[in-house]
Amino acid sequence: MEGANAQINEKAIGLSFLEDTPPAPLPLPPPSTEVFSTKVSSSVKFTIDPINLGGLTLLKGRVNTKEVLGLSESDLVPGVYEGGLKLWEGSLDLVKTLQSEIRNGNWSFTGKRVLELGCGHGLPGIFACLEGAAVIHFQDFNAEVLRCLTIPNVNVNLSKASHSEPTSEIRYFAGDWSQIHQLLAHVHDNGKDLQSSSKPHQVAGYDVILMAETIYSNSANQNLYGLVKKCISRPHGIVYMAAKKYYFGVGGGTRQFLSMVEKDGVMTSSLVADIADGSSNVREIWKLSLK
Numbered sequence: 001m002e003g004a005n006a007q008i009n010e011k012a013i014g015l016s017f018l019e020d021t022p023p024a025p026l027p028l029p030p031p032s033t034e035v036f037s038t039k040v041s042s043s044v045k046f047t048i049d050p051i052n053l054g055g056l057t058l059l060k061g062r063v064n065t066k067e068v069l070g071l072s073e074s075d076l077v078p079g080v081y082e083g084g085l086k087l088w089e090g091s092l093d094l095v096k097t098l099q100s101e102i103r104n105g106n107w108s109f110t111g112k113r114v115l116e117l118g119c120g121h122g123l124p125g126i127f128a129c130l131e132g133a134a135v136i137h138f139q140d141f142n143a144e145v146l147r148c149l150t151i152p153n154v155n156v157n158l159s160k161a162s163h164s165e166p167t168s169e170i171r172y173f174a175g176d177w178s179q180i181h182q183l184l185a186h187v188h189d190n191g192k193d194l195q196s197s198s199k200p201h202q203v204a205g206y207d208v209i210l211m212a213e214t215i216y217s218n219s220a221n222q223n224l225y226g227l228v229k230k231c232i233s234r235p236h237g238i239v240y241m242a243a244k245k246y247y248f249g250v251g252g253g254t255r256q257f258l259s260m261v262e263k264d265g266v267m268t269s270s271l272v273a274d275i276a277d278g279s280s281n282v283r284e285i286w287k288l289s290l291k
């Protein structure tokens with residue numbers, strides 16, 4: 001499986017904190033934009049491989065990073081390309097965990113509004129769609145990832161599963177976590193956070209936020225968590241988060257992220273699954289909800 005043992009490319013992410021010089025500032029993020037499914041790329045070569053996930057077969061598209069972004073094979077270039085073209089193992093862990101949550105009667109996607117943050121291939125969002133979610137919005141940093149990979153990948157998976165048009169509302173949004181709330185359809189209070197809201201019981205936002213391998217960068221985690229709080233439905237919204245316990249070389253990971261959440265005091269977290277199969281460091285699935 002591509003990316004199965006991938007660690008974030010230490011050279012690409014610039015381990016300059018280990019050197020004397022301070023890290024170079026990131027470039028300004030690209031402007032946020034909605035990418036319409038009609039804007040799917042037809043010029044980039046897209047091939048598919050099947051992946052078996054506990055009896056469920058999903059399709060995994062494959063594109064060439066150089067062809068899509070003009071970058072040579074690289075996991076990630078901070079502030080330019082944030083890894084969406086590669087399939088990371090956390091998204092497979094997340095789909096498998098969601099399958100068992102549904103099987104055990106702990107969860108259902110039926111009729112839910114779903115947001116997948118940092119989607120890349122979008123397999124968790126695709127799974128939500130197959131399980132009857134009413135709305136699935138996919139977000140990635142790079143519009144090119146959505147155009148060349150996510151949209152075709154959603155299309156091939158959904159057309160394999162059904163011969164009729166999907167009944168879910170599916171939309172795609174590109175942009176940085178610090179800004180994308182301005183475009184997302186189900187954000188409450190135009191970005192005011194939960195504690196400052198004058199309508200704490202307002203039902204809006206997404207019923208569930210899915211995210212896999214999004215918390216590797218401590219510098220981005222504050223914006224990501226801020227976005228989650230702006231988007232999550234109150235009072236019953238849930239976040240399912242797949243991530244490594246620790247991302248070597250970058251300093252992010254579940255411990256760092258959850259300590260920020262705990263200090264903030266607005267959300268609570270519980271471990272749903274951990275995967276220590278010896279293939280990489282420990283991977284975990286966490287569930288976050290509002291207190």
Ligand SMILES: C[S@@+](CC[C@H](N)C(=O)[O-])C[C@H]1O[C@@H](n2cnc3c(N)ncnc32)[C@H](O)[C@@H]1O
Binds near residue numbers: 120
């Ligand atoms: C390591 S990839 C994981 C992709 C996919 N979830 C998977 O598991 O295969 C990280 C994802 O987070 C998104 N991302 C990272 N930093 C971001 C930022 N600052 N703003 C918006 N999206 C970001 C990237 O575009 C990418 O989709």
